[in-house]
Amino acid sequence: MRRKIWLIGILVFFGVRSAPAQQIGKYVPVQAGSEVDHALTEINAATDAAQKLALIDKFAAGPGNEGDNPILANGLYVDYYIALKNYDKAFEYGDKLFAVDPDNFQNAMNMIRAASEKGDSERLVAYAEKTGGILKRYKEAPAPAGTDASQWERQKSQVLENNKDSIIYIQQVVYNGAIQAKDTGKRAGYLTRFAQAFPDSPYANQALGVAATSYLQAQNTPKMLEVANGLLAKDPNNVGMLLLLSDYYCDKADQLAKAETYAKKAISVLGVASKPEGVADDQWDRQKNLQKGLALSSLGQVNIEKKDNAQAVENLKAAAPLLKADDGSYGRNQYRLGYALLNLKRTAEAKDAFTQAASVNGPYKSLALDKLKASGGPATARRKSP
Secondary structure (H helix, E strand, O other): OOOOOOOOOEEEEOOOOOOOOOOOOOOEEEEOOOHHHHHHHHHHHOOOHHHHHHHHHHHHHOHHHOOOHHHHHHHHHHHHHHHOOOHHHHHHHHHHHHHHOOOOHHHHHHHHHHHHHHOOHHHHHHHHHHHHHHHHHHHHOOOOOOOOHHHHHHHHHHHHHHOHHHHHHHHHHHHHHHHOOOOHHHHHHHHHHHHHHOOOOOOHHHHHHHHHHHHHHOOOHHHHHHHHHHHHHHOOOOHHHHHHHHHHHOOOHHHHHHHHHHHHHHHHHHHHOOOOOOOOHHHHHHHHHHHHHHHHHHHHHHHHHOOOHHHHHHHHHHHHHHHOOOHHHHHHHHHHHHHHHHHOOOHHHHHHHHHHHHOOOOOHHHHHHHHHHHOOOOOOOOOOOO
């Protein structure tokens, strides 16, 4: 009768053979019928938690302390404490396991799981960085002596393919954990570190986009610009970053050309963009309309800075209906429109635009009310569609 040991990375066999097809890290062979084999079998059969721990302790102090067997012993402790949700002890033994086997991918996955279940974002991202390093070193590892290089590359490709689901799981867990950080500065840092650890992840660009916005919210402008410009270098048609930078630069006299270029490019990209798979038609339309409205509003502000108020009015009026779904963006746009109209001496229209800006909640509400107060009060007409 064949026996199965429920410990990933441990294989009982007769004689010596190659490592399992999905192993990343040191391979520890266990000879069937050996003292180690008997100990592991007894540990796995134990159902009482106290008894299991006593058996693990006994193993760790005996055969589990010889050669590469501490890898097995520490792995047993990790599995034991994760099952009990004693995450601090799991981290303790996981770190001990990394000390003897730094490239143990299974341990990395276990540590990420433990950090996620505990809600420890700092550890989650730190272990993600360690995991990224493990995968990078494995991909770049040269063929062992006596192994054909092409065969070695095929073997590595197969191992990575076998671990594909686990790698995706890790990326999803870490990305979700990082994005949920309430502190905007920490969230930005976590997401940036995640993207650096997994540059080829389908979540990497998305993480950098959220990181750039979070840095802006945290008022860390240098980091926002660093991340946003870095993402645009990787993905020149990234609408989110084009809009973020056009918005940031649109009221800076020495950066108006850059703001205009980014805003116009965003509109151009949106014009040919395909709906992402799984996104409903109406949702996609709302997203494109909002993004186009933001680009037009940035162009309007650029026009104001250039003292081309007539063109500003044209762009801002075009943006208004596209931005109505977002109070903050709509209020800012209507405030800008009112400002441009005042510059053109079109006082009644300006008053109406300021009234619309004051009709929605957002940072421009009070500014618009101040303008209306200075002009004798709000327009008598109800808010209308520009």
